Amino acid sequence: MNIPFSGQIINMCAALLLLIAFAMLSQRRILSLINLFALQGLILAVSTSVVAYSSHQVHLYYSAALTLLLKAVALPLILHRLIRKLNVKWDVETLFNIPTTMLAGLALVVFAFNLAAPISQMAGTITKSTLGIAMASVLLSFLMMITRSKAVPQVVGFLAMENGLFFAATSATYGMPMVVELGIALDVLVGMLILGIFFFQIRTAFDSLDLEHMEKLKED
Amino acid sequence: MFASFGVLPMDVILGVVVFWLALGTAGLVLQNSRFITRIIFPLGALGSLVLAGAALAGLNEVSTAILPLGLPDLPFHLRMDALSAFFLLLLGSASIGISLFSAGYFHGMPKSALGPLCLEYHIFLAGMALVFLADDAYLFMVAWESMALSSYFLVTTDHDHPEVRRAGFLYLLIAHVGAIAILMCFGVMHGGHGGHGGYTFDAMRHGQLPAFWASVTFFLALFGFGAKAGILPLHAWLPEAHPAAPSPVSAMMSGIMLKTAIYGILRVTFDLLDVQLWWWGVFALALGLLTALFGVIFAAVQSDMKRLLAFSSIENIGFILTGIGLTIIFHDSHKEALAALALTATLYHALNHAFMKGLLFLGTGSILHATGERHLGKLGGLIRRMPELALLMLVGALALAGLPPLNGFVSEWLLLQAFLLSPGLPQPYVNMLVPIAAAALALAAALAGYVMVKFYGVIFLGQPRDSSLAEVHDAGLWERIGMLCMAVGCIALGVFPSFVILHLDFVTEMLVHHSLSASAAKTGWLLLTPIEAERASYGPLVLLLIIVGGSLLTAFAVKKFYHGRVRRGPAWDCGFPAQTARMQDTAEGFGQPIRQIFEWYMGVVRQVPAPFDRHPHFHSETHDLLWNIFYAPAKRMNDAAGKLMGKLQHGRIHIYLLYSFVTLLALLAFVR
Numbered sequence: 001m002n003i004p005f006s007g008q009i010i011n012m013c014a015a016l017l018l019l020i021a022f023a024m025l026s027q028r029r030i031l032s033l034i035n036l037f038a039l040q041g042l043i044l045a046v047s048t049s050v051v052a053y054s055s056h057q058v059h060l061y062y063s064a065a066l067t068l069l070l071k072a073v074a075l076p077l078i079l080h081r082l083i084r085k086l087n088v089k090w091d092v093e094t095l096f097n098i099p100t101t102m103l104a105g106l107a108l109v110v111f112a113f114n115l116a117a118p119i120s121q122m123a124g125t126i127t128k129s130t131l132g133i134a135m136a137s138v139l140l141s142f143l144m145m146i147t148r149s150k151a152v153p154q155v156v157g158f159l160a161m162e163n164g165l166f167f168a169a170t171s172a173t174y175g176m177p178m179v180v181e182l183g184i185a186l187d188v189l190v191g192m193l194i195l196g197i198f199f200f201q202i203r204t205a206f207d208s209l210d211l212e213h214m215e216k217l218k219e220d
Numbered sequence: 221m222f223a224s225f226g227v228l229p230m231d232v233i234l235g236v237v238v239f240w241l242a243l244g245t246a247g248l249v250l251q252n253s254r255f256i257t258r259i260i261f262p263l264g265a266l267g268s269l270v271l272a273g274a275a276l277a278g279l280n281e282v283s284t285a286i287l288p289l290g291l292p293d294l295p296f297h298l299r300m301d302a303l304s305a306f307f308l309l310l311l312g313s314a315s316i317g318i319s320l321f322s323a324g325y326f327h328g329m330p331k332s333a334l335g336p337l338c339l340e341y342h343i344f345l346a347g348m349a350l351v352f353l354a355d356d357a358y359l360f361m362v363a364w365e366s367m368a369l370s371s372y373f374l375v376t377t378d379h380d381h382p383e384v385r386r387a388g389f390l391y392l393l394i395a396h397v398g399a400i401a402i403l404m405c406f407g408v409m410h411g412g413h414g415g416h417g418g419y420t421f422d423a424m425r426h427g428q429l430p431a432f433w434a435s436v437t438f439f440l441a442l443f444g445f446g447a448k449a450g451i452l453p454l455h456a457w458l459p460e461a462h463p464a465a466p467s468p469v470s471a472m473m474s475g476i477m478l479k480t481a482i483y484g485i486l487r488v489t490f491d492l493l494d495v496q497l498w499w500w501g502v503f504a505l506a507l508g509l510l511t512a513l514f515g516v517i518f519a520a521v522q523s524d525m526k527r528l529l530a531f532s533s534i535e536n537i538g539f540i541l542t543g544i545g546l547t548i549i550f551h552d553s554h555k556e557a558l559a560a561l562a563l564t565a566t567l568y569h570a571l572n573h574a575f576m577k578g579l580l581f582l583g584t585g586s587i588l589h590a591t592g593e594r595h596l597g598k599l600g601g602l603i604r605r606m607p608e609l610a611l612l613m614l615v616g617a618l619a620l621a622g623l624p625p626l627n628g629f630v631s632e633w634l635l636l637q638a639f640l641l642s643p644g645l646p647q648p649y650v651n652m653l654v655p656i657a658a659a660a661l662a663l664a665a666a667l668a669g670y671v672m673v674k675f676y677g678v679i680f681l682g683q684p685r686d687s688s689l690a691e692v693h694d695a696g697l698w699e700r701i702g703m704l705c706m707a708v709g710c711i712a713l714g715v716f717p718s719f720v721i722l723h724l725d726f727v728t729e730m731l732v733h734h735s736l737s738a739s740a741a742k743t744g745w746l747l748l749t750p751i752e753a754e755r756a757s758y759g760p761l762v763l764l765l766i767i768v769g770g771s772l773l774t775a776f777a778v779k780k781f782y783h784g785r786v787r788r789g790p791a792w793d794c795g796f797p798a799q800t801a802r803m804q805d806t807a808e809g810f811g812q813p814i815r816q817i818f819e820w821y822m823g824v825v826r827q828v829p830a831p832f833d834r835h836p837h838f839h840s841e842t843h844d845l846l847w848n849i850f851y852a853p854a855k856r857m858n859d860a861a862g863k864l865m866g867k868l869q870h871g872r873i874h875i876y877l878l879y880s881f882v883t884l885l886a887l888l889a890f891v892r
Contacts, residue, residue, distance in 0.1 A: 111885070115892055142884070146877045154873070179292060 006054035010171070013047035014130040017167060018109070021140040024160060025105050026098050030152055034079045037156050040163050041071030048170050059178050060170065066185055067166065075159060075192055082196050083152060086203060101147050105140050112136035134168035149210055151202060155195050162188055229278030230285060230300045230353070233308060236271040237349050240264060240342040247338030253331040256338050257323050257698075264342060265319035271349065272312030278305045279726045290358060297420050299355035302726035303491065306567060307352045307483045313709060314475050314574040315345060321582045321702025322468040324695070325589065337377055344370040344472065351480050356420040357406035364402065367480065368395040368448075371473055375465040387460035394457045398447025402484065405440035408433055409492060424492045434493050438500050441488040442507075449481035449537045452511040453850045459518075462530035463594060467585025470526060474533045475578035479570050482540055489548065490731040501548030502650060508545055509657055512538025512664040514846075517821060519671045520814040521842045523596045523807040525584050528675055529577065532620065535664060536573045540566050542661060543635050546642075547732065553645050556734035558638060563728050564721055564736050565634035571720070572619070572627040572713055579616035579706035580675075583609060586695035586703070587679065591688070596678045596807035598689075603680040605692040608700055610680045615707040619714065621672035622665050625760040625767065627713035630748070632665050637756060667814070674810045683801035715760045717748045808840060815842065823848070 020040045027033045045068035052060030116132035138161050145157035162184070243264055247256045278300050287296040300308075322341065326334060347367035354360035372395070376388035409424040411433070418424075429437065447454040462470045489496060515535030522528035543566030550559035584594070586609050593599055603610040619626035639658035645651045684690065695703070713720060725735035749757040793799055815824060823843035829836035868879070 111888075115888055118892075139885075142877070142881050146874050146881060149874070154877075 004054070006050050009050050010047050010054075010130060013043050013050070014133040014167070014171070016043050017047075017137050017164075018133050018140075021137040021160065021164070022102065022105060024156070025101055025140055025144050025147075028098075030083055030150075030156075033153055033156050034076050034083070037079070037160060037163075038072050038076035040160060041067060041073075041075070044163055044167055045072060047167070051170050062178065063170075063181050066181070070185055070189065071159070071163060074189070078192055078196065079152070079156070082199065086152075086199060096147050101143065105143060108139040108143060109136040112139055130171040131168060134164055134171050136164075138164035138168065140164075151195075151199055155192070159188065159192070228283050229274040229281070229305070230283045230298065232274035233271055233278075233300070233349060233353065234285075234298070236267045236274070236312075237346045239267050240346045240349075243267070244339040244342030244346075247342070248335045251331050251335040253327070253329065253334050256331075256334050257327040260338055261319050261323035261326070264345065265316045265323075268312045268315040268319055268345070270312075272309050272316070275305045275308035275312055276723070279309070279723055284355065290362075294358055294419070296359040296362075297355040297422070298353045298359070299421070300353060302730045303483070303486060304352045306571075306724070306727045307479060308349060310479055310571050310574050311345070311348055311352065311476050314578050314706070315472065317702045317705030317709070318468050318471050318475070318578055318582065319702070320705060321471075321585070321699050324698025324700075324702065325466070325468055325582075325585050327696070327698070333377065337374065340370045340373045341469075344374060344477075348476060348480055352483060355422065357403075357410070357424075358419050360406075360421075361399070361403060364480075365399060367477065368392070368399065371469070371477060374469040375461050375473075377466050377469070378464070381464075384464040387457070387464035391457040391461040394447050394454055398444045398454065401440045401444030401447070403444075405437050405444055405488060408437045408440065409488075421487075421492060425494075428494060431495065431497065434495050435497065435500065437493060438489060438497075441485055442504065445481040445484040445488075447481075448484075449478050449541075450511075450534045451507060451537060451541060452514055452534075453846045455511070455515070455534045456844070456847060456851055458534055459522075459527045459530040459844075462533070462581075463524055463526040467526075467581055467588060470529075471578040471581035471585075474530070474581055475574040478533060478537055479574060482537075482544075482566075482570050485541075485544060486731065489544070490551075496548050496552050498549050498552035498647060498650070501545045501550075501552065502653075503545070504548060505542055505545030505657055508538045508541030508543075509660045509664075510538070511535070511541060513660060513667075514538070514821075516664045516667040516671060517814060517818050518842070518844070520667060520674065521808075521811040521822070523811075524594050525587070525596055525599075525675065525679065526581070526594055528596075528671065529580055529584065532668065532671060533573075533577055535668060536569070536577065538664070539632070539635065539661070540569050540573070542657070543569065543638075546635075546638055549645065549650060550638075550642075551732050553647075555644070556732055557736075558641055559732040560728040560734040560736045561634065561641070562638040563732055564724050565631050565638055567724050567727060568634060568713075568717075568720060569631035572631050572710070575706050575709040575713060576616050576619040576626075576628055579703055579710060580613065580620065582699070582703050582706065583613040583616065586699050589699075590692045590695065591686075593686070596675075598686045599679045599684075600682045600686075600801065600804065601680070601684040601689065602692065605684075605689065606680075606694045609695045609703070612700070612703045612707050613680065614676065615710050617672045617676040619710040621669040623669070624758075625714050625764040627710050630714055630717045630758070630760065632661075633758060636661065636665075670814070674807065678805075678807045678810065682804045685801050685804065685806075715764055717758075717760060721748070815840075821845070 017040060020036055020043070024033060024036050024040075027036060045064050048060055048064035048067055051057070052064060112135040113132040116135050119131055141157045141161035141164055144160070145154050148154050148157065166184075243260050247260045250256070279302055282299070282301045284300075285298040287298060290296045326337065329337070343366060347363050347370060350363035351360065351367060354363055372388055372392045375391055376384055378384045379388070406419070406424075409427060409429065410418045442451070443454070450458040458474075462474060465473065489500075512535045515531045515533070515538055519528050519531035519535060522531060543562050546562040547559050547566060550556075550562055586606070587599070587602065588594060590606065591599065591602075615626065619628040622628040622632045624630075636658060639654060639661065642651070642654045645654070694700075721736055729735045748759070815822075823845050825841045825843065827837070827839040829838060870876075
């Protein structure tokens with residue numbers, strides 16, 4: 001087992017990402033959730049720039065900078081402002097209790113690793129062992145979206161899922177083409193803004209950000 | 221003309237496209253209604269004039285360009301050949317009058333609505349120009365869709381009315397179904413050769429498709445472009461959208477936009493596909509005849525003037541499609557001279573229709589402005605209130621009725637000549653059927669005359685059917701100038717056919733490798749002889765001189781020899797002195813014979829009063845049976861599918877997320 005130093009850093013970043021994904025899954029408070037999300041963005045930026053350094057891919061530096069700017073600074077700031085305005089920084093209700101969710105999360109991680117094993121063997125990059133983790137963090141974020149009943153954590157889950165996808169892209173293929181990456185970054189930003197507007201609309205319509213109220217919208 | 225300045229016609233045309241876009245943006249930004257109507261629309265007309273001139277200059281050359289726009293590694297390819305140049309000429313020359321008319325028509329519209337309208341109008345123009353210039357499937361679809369979307373917004377200008385929104389939706393729906401078919405058509409051609417750069421038309425031109433796939437391509441193109449053109453059974457949007465749209469927009473859509481579809485069919489069939497099979501021609505011929513007959517019969521029973529013109533557009537598209545079908549049949553049998561004749565007639569009719577239908581739609585706009593009424597039953601006697609409009613409309617109506625020496629006659633005559641010269645085709649059954657088709661075409665042409673008598677007679681002749689018509693004023697100056705441009709076009713195209721055919725030759729030379737002018741102008745430019753002088757010839761200028769001279773002579777003779785003996789007296793009242801305007805023949809009454817004859821062909825709902833009813837009320841409605849056959853089942857199926865899908869809906873966002881989560885996991889496990 002002879003992994004270069006940069007590879008070891010990337011592996012550590014991957015481990016941290018997985019840890020944060022679990023932390024997010026278990027976190028009850030929205031404020032901490034957003035801080036975790038910002039941390040995730042930071043780690044993502046670090047790992048991307050390390051991949052860029054070790055593989056001499058110049059465009060990855062740009063995407064690392066973009067990630068830092070967007071996911072570690074801009075989006076958390078927007079979210080912070082949003083929850084201050086909406087006044088919802090306190091506890092969140094989960095639909096299932098947290099230990100159950102964590103167990104389900106464990107199963108998902110096993111599934112993700114199992115899934116990534118054949119792909120990792122074929123991948124020739126220095127970061128091949130991290131694909132499973134990337135996949136696991138995507139699935140865990142998805143699980144978080146499903147188990148939360150309030151709107152803001154769901155959006156955080158959505159953004160975290162994008163982080164996982166991004167990590168999968170850098171780890172498996174040295175990143176996507178710049179055009180695609182720029183497009184996704186823009187999508188995330190715009191999506192965030194639109195969802196922010198939705199929050200206000202949902203709250204004025206239902207007096208709460210609890211999505212259970214939206215069941216009333218069903219047409220029979 | 222342009223080459224001497226070192227500028228290619230295509231550069232000029234691209235310049236006009238950019239100019240149009242800039243004008244539209246300026247209109248949106250400035251939002252000054254006086255500026256928009258008095259400066260921007262006339263400038264747009266100037267752009268049209270330049271475009272028409274450049275297209276005329278570019279008819280005999282091929283130029284290509286690659287624009288570094290679009291996505292990275294997917295640049296836009298442009299190409300201007302004779303076919304594009306001809307349709308650009310159509311666009312430019314016909315939109316001059318429409319833009320000038322718009323300058324008057326939209327004056328007085330609230331400026332909040334006028335700004336966006338100005339933008340959409342010019343995007344619409346630019347989109348159509350780019351459709352004609354596109355040389356790859358990508359730019360073509362982009363231009364095609366921007367044309368469709370901008371025209372959708374133009375149709376829904378009066379979106380306060382629910383029926384306008386409904387009409388707009390129907391238009392958008394059919395346009396998109398058509399666009400999908402066009403995309404698939406390009407996809408099949410792309411599959412024909414594979415390789416890189418496959419989305420350019422140039423690559424498709426060099427592709428070799430087996431007969432089956434070529435047929436699939438042709439029918440996809442016919443379906444896709446047919447949806448835009450209003451070919452049966454995809455015609456349903458025309459009679460809804462045209463009455464809903466403002467009149468200049470109707471004129472533009474009917475006069476020019478429908479021709480983009482004709483362009484598409486010609487481009488795919490004769491340019492991009494390397495084979496043409498005769499049975500495609502038979503199919504197109506039959507469909508064209510059905511469309512023409514359907515359109516004209518329904519036009520005869522309409523009582524809304526814009527709906528009537530919309531059905532008449534369907535009829536004319538049917539004519540054009542018939543010509544295309546005939547061209548394919550001749551081309552496949554290697555009768556190139558006849559193919560050139562049929563294609564010339566087709567293109568000529570497309571050009572003519574742009575002018576005459578544009579003119580009539582503009583006229584309905586003026587009438588609508590003056591009276592606020594679209595229903596023929598409320599109009600009448602306008603010739604005395606709006607004499608200049610009546611004269612201009614008379615030109616359009618006579619042209620659309622196909623009377624010499626105006627332009628409608630020339631193209632219909634050429635097409636009928638092509639039919640009459642058809643014996644000698646190798647397929648015996650086609651040979652037998654062609655005379656029947658010619659007869660059906662003649663029937664449609666004759667009924668078109670009937671429709672125009674009704675249209676013109678009910679609106680302009682007789683007594684006003686409504687008291688409010690007494691204080692109606694004639695159309696404004698801009699509106700009349702715009703219509704005058706169209707009317708001059710109708711007359712010029714009718715009187716100088718040899719010149720027109722001389723220019724159409726570039727197109728026929730390109731598509732069927734044969735030209736007509738060598739034989740057409742054999743006996744001098746005065747006389748038009750499609751094949752040979754012994755068979756048939758037509759001298760429109762002579763005819764015009766005889767008509768004008770004869771009328772003047774008669775007027776002179778009457779004045780000279782009968783002067784003083786002419787008495788003016790009341791018309792004979794049939795022995796019933798108390799006549800009112802309500803006793804005139806109505807639009808419904810005029811169409812009644814047609815309705816009676818073709819009742820099996822259309823759904824007529826009639827409400828007849830009882831014999832002793834003291835307040836009798838008669839009501840009659842004509843429905844489109846094809847709606848029940850094609851559209852209603854599609855709608856029912858769609859609704860049923862929607863209900864079925866609705867069962868999945870629980871209103872809980874977590875369940876929805878769970879759906880996608882489970883799907884994701886299942887797919888991941890599956891690819892594992």
